[in-house]
Structure formats: structure tokens, C-alpha cells
């Protein structure tokens with residue numbers, strides 16, 4: 001185990017943006033805001049005004065399905081690519097933040113790889129979904145997890161050498177704020193043909209995913225990997241897990257769903273992983 005404890009506080013107060021300090025299972029700031037540590041070990045730093053519903057983000061069923069699917073190793077090639085890019089491009093020791101971490105699958109896989117390479121790291125992850133963060137904290141004891149929004153990240157300025165963001169939203173200004181000047185931001189998005197076979201069984205005329213080539217404001221792209229591979233779904237349960245991870249689950253008719261659960265077998269995954277670094281002020 002190579003994880004290290006960072007010398008500065010992990011979290012900052014989402015209300016007043018001063019550092020939070022942990023004492024007796026409470027994170028407190030100097031202005032008297034305090035946040036309890038939950039029994040699974042995470043902290044809820046989502047302010048009431050950042051909630052757009054009572055239970056924002058992915059719900060428990062979606063999270064259980066995604067966890068079962070990811071734990072079966074279907075997306076391991078994406079986890080491997082993220083690990084390799086971090087090993088090659090991120091400064092070390094590595095404070096690594098996952099924006100929209102879900103139940104922490106990618107952080108968990110990256111940690112195993114960093115351990116094998118004897119690289120020192122610490123892991124931080126946030127997600128707006130409480131059930132996702134509960135599972136992340138329960139299954140990944142080396143990381144620090146919080147319920148929070150990627151649009152108000154509860155981390156200090158210039159505190160992370162690496163950020164990963166897999167199929168989740170964020171604000172480039174917030175990522176720039178928390179990243180060190182030499183840090184890297186890895187963004188994984190669907191490539192053109194991601195889950196095309198699944199789409200083709202939902203829509204009569206499926207469209208390809210659109211790609212954006214422009215780097216987010218304040219960043220320049222330093223690497224791009226296309227990670228494409230096929231995988232086989234052997235059971236109806238695996239097919240349903242995959243379907244529940246996508247927006248199609250809510251759009252598909254019952255007849256099409258039943259057909260898909262019986263027949264969908266070979267599916268192609270296609271990920272686009274871009275690595276950005278902050279533009280230097282002189283540029």
C-alpha cells in the first residue's frame with residue numbers, strides 16, 4: 001500500500017471555501033460550518049441550494065447495475081489506459097481526484113496499478129449521488145469520498161496533481177482551480193461508436209456520438225487515446241446491467257427491452273480519453 005496522507009486538509013468548506021479540519025467525526029471550518037462523517041466514512045458536503053432534486057444524481061438501482069457490470073471487468077481496458085496516462089504524464093507523488101466518481105471503480109483500479117508501480121498517491125472522489133458515494137466509501141478504504149457537486153468542488157486551490165473524469169459533468173474553471181500548474185486532467189467520453197449495437201436495438205436510425213475537438217477554456221490537449229474493444233454479454237442479467245447504465249433504459253419500450261435482454265450479445269465499447277494540462281499564463 002503506497003497511499004500517503006497529504007499534509008494539507010483534504011476538504012474545504014463548500015459554504016465559505018476555507019479549510020475543513022477533522023475532529024471527532026466532524027469536518028469543521030473556522031466559520032463554524034460543520035459536516036458529520038457518515039458511518040461508511042464519507043462526508044456530505046452538498047449544500048441545499050446545489051440540489052436540483054431530493055436525491056440528485058444516479059439512483060441506487062443504476063448504481064447497483066453499474067457496480068455489477070464494472071466489477072465483472074468489462075471496462076478494464078479503459079481503467080488500464082487511465083492508469084498508464086497518469087503514470088506517464090502526472091507529477092508524483094500524485095494527489096488524484098475523481099470528478100463524478102460513482103461508486104469508485106476507476107479510482108480503485110488506478111490505485112491497484114499505482115501500488116504495483118510503487119507510486120505514492122492519495123485519492124479523493126466526489127459524486128452528487130449519495131448512494132454512489134456510500135458504496136465508494138464502503139469499498140475503497142484508501143480514498144476520501146464526499147457527496148458534492150463538480151460545479152463547487154470542496155477541495156483547496158492547487159491541491160491535485162491529477163483529475164480523472166469519466167462520463168461525468170464538471171466546470172473547467174473549477175478543475176483549473178484545484179489542479180496544480182503542472183497537473184493533468186483526464187477526460188473520458190463516449191467515442192463515435194460507443195455501444196452502437198445497443199443503440200441500434202433501441203432506435204431505428206441510431207446516430208453516432210458527436211466529438212468535440214476544442215480544449216476546454218484555460219487548457220491545452222497534450223494526449224488523446226481512442227480505446228475501442230468488443231465484449232460479449234452472456235446473460236440477461238449482464239445485458240440489463242449494461243442497459244441500466246445508459247439513458248436508453250428509460251426510453252425503450254417493454255417489447256424492445258425484452259427482445260434486447262434475450263438477444264444482445266456482442267457489443268463494442270469506444271472511449272475517447274483526452275489529457276489536458278493548464279495553459280501557462282504567458283501563453
Ligand SMILES: C[S@@+](CC[C@H](N)C(=O)[O-])C[C@H]1O[C@@H](n2cnc3c(N)ncnc32)[C@H](O)[C@@H]1O
Pocket residue numbers: 056057058066099100101102103104105106126127128129132148149150151165166167168169
Ligand atoms: C455515467 S456516471 C459515471 C460514474 C463514474 N465516473 C463511472 O464511470 O463509473 C455519471 C456520474 O456523475 C454523477 N453526477 C451527475 N451530475 C453531477 C454533478 N453535478 N456533480 C457531481 N457528480 C455528478 C452521477 O451521480 C453519476 O454517478
Ligand SMILES: [Zn+2]
Pocket residue numbers: 013014015016017018029030031032033
Ligand atoms: Zn465554512
